[in-house]
Structure formats: structure tokens, C-alpha cells
Amino acid sequence: MPTPIITICYDDREYADTIIAQLSCHGDLQLIKKRLPLGDYQLNQWLIERKTLADPVLSLCDGRLFSQIARLAESDFKVALLIEGKTQDISEYKIHREAIIGALCAISIHFHIPVLRSQSQTETAKLLYYCAQQLNHDTSDLKLTGRKPKRQKSRQLFILQSLPQVGPKLAKRLLCHFLTVEAVMTASENELTQVEGVGKKKAQKIRAILTHSAECPHY
DSSP: OOOOOEEEEEETTOOOHHHHHHHTTOTTEEEEEEOOSSSSEEETTEEEEEEETHHHHHHHHTTOHHHHHHHHHTSSSEEEEEEEOOGGGGTTSOOOHHHHHHHHHHHHHTSOOOEEEESSHHHHHHHHHHHHHHHHHHHHHHHHHOOOOSHHHHHHHHHHTTSTTOOHHHHHHHHHHHSSHHHHHHOOHHHHTTSTTOOHHHHHHHHHHHHOOOOOOOO
16 A cells, blocks of 8 residues: 655745755655745644744744734644754843743643744754654545544634633533533523533523623713
8 A cells, every 4th residue: 555645835035945855855746836924834734833942032022922822823734833943042042031931831722722842943843744644644534534624613712711710520411411502602501411521500600691781882
């Protein structure tokens, strides 16, 4: 049985000769150079944004980092951020390590964007290849088993967790009971209390936040 061909597309503005050369060494890998509207590499439904370690530090200092990340997060693709370089590369920048760690935590937690790390272009090429292998394997499994991506369910649970006193476990129980987010949002207090973990007071708080009129300024 022939080895499946793995495809990686890379942006024609990406200047990383070592990465491209290293990836070209893999016989089961097809490289395609094209203009990507976002990201530097495309692996199936994933976009990989590659930045040298100095890039996020500079953009964090001038306030551009989170606007860039927000634009990536709004993409229809799944997105990962790959940061390349060593700490010595930013030794001359006057920025606290805690600020960098905080920014990376915000990117991972609030924007739901995984952060990958590599020390060099050679290591970046290995990461991209390993990621492409994993995604290619997942795609094969998807075709064989009929499993569907879980991203939509994650978004549904995220929405439900914005309700008062609703954590991850209760969000799952609500979704399993009502099947759709819309059904949860339109459920009565009595219907909400049918779910384990939702008492009368919690049901009242959920209904109150959903029906309370917002005070909007007049323009």
C-alpha cells in the first residue's frame, strides 16, 4: 500500500530557506508555494503562524500583538502559533519575562490558539512535518470511522459556560439534555431544574441573565 502523500502549503512571502530545504528532504511530503491570506503554513485545515521570538516581543511592546492574534482567531481555519528562537535572541529587549508568559497564556486560553516552540528553523521544519503527519493520520481515521471534528461542540460548551454558575461539567450536562444551545437558552426555569446540578436559584439566575434588558446609550 503506497505511503499517503502529505501536503504542506507555504506562503510565497515566507523567507525561511532552511525550513523549506529540510521539508523538501521528505519523500512523502508535497510542498506547495502559494499566497496564503493568513498564516505562513497550511496543513489541511490548520494554519500555522510562524514568528521568531523577537516578533511577539516587539509587537507586545507596541500593542500590535493581540490585534494580530484576534485576526487569526477569527479565521475559518484552526490556527496555531509557532514561536521560533532562543531566549538569547531577546536578551537586549527591555521586557519582563512575566509579560511574555502572560501574553502566551492569554493566546492559549482566551483565544484558544495552541502555542508551539522551536529553537531553530531546523527544529521548526521537524515540528511542521510531525504536525502534518498527525493531521494526515487523523484525516485517514476520519474517513474510515466517520468521526466528526469536535470544534463545533467546543464552541457550544464555551457559550454555555458564559451562563451564571455554569462550569464545564454542567455545560456538558445541559448540552446532552437539551441537545442544542438554543434549547438551553429558551428553556423555562422548571425545565432547567430537570438537569442535575441546576437548582431553583441557579435556574432563576440563568433565566434572569437571558431575559434582562440591556441599558444601551442613545447615539
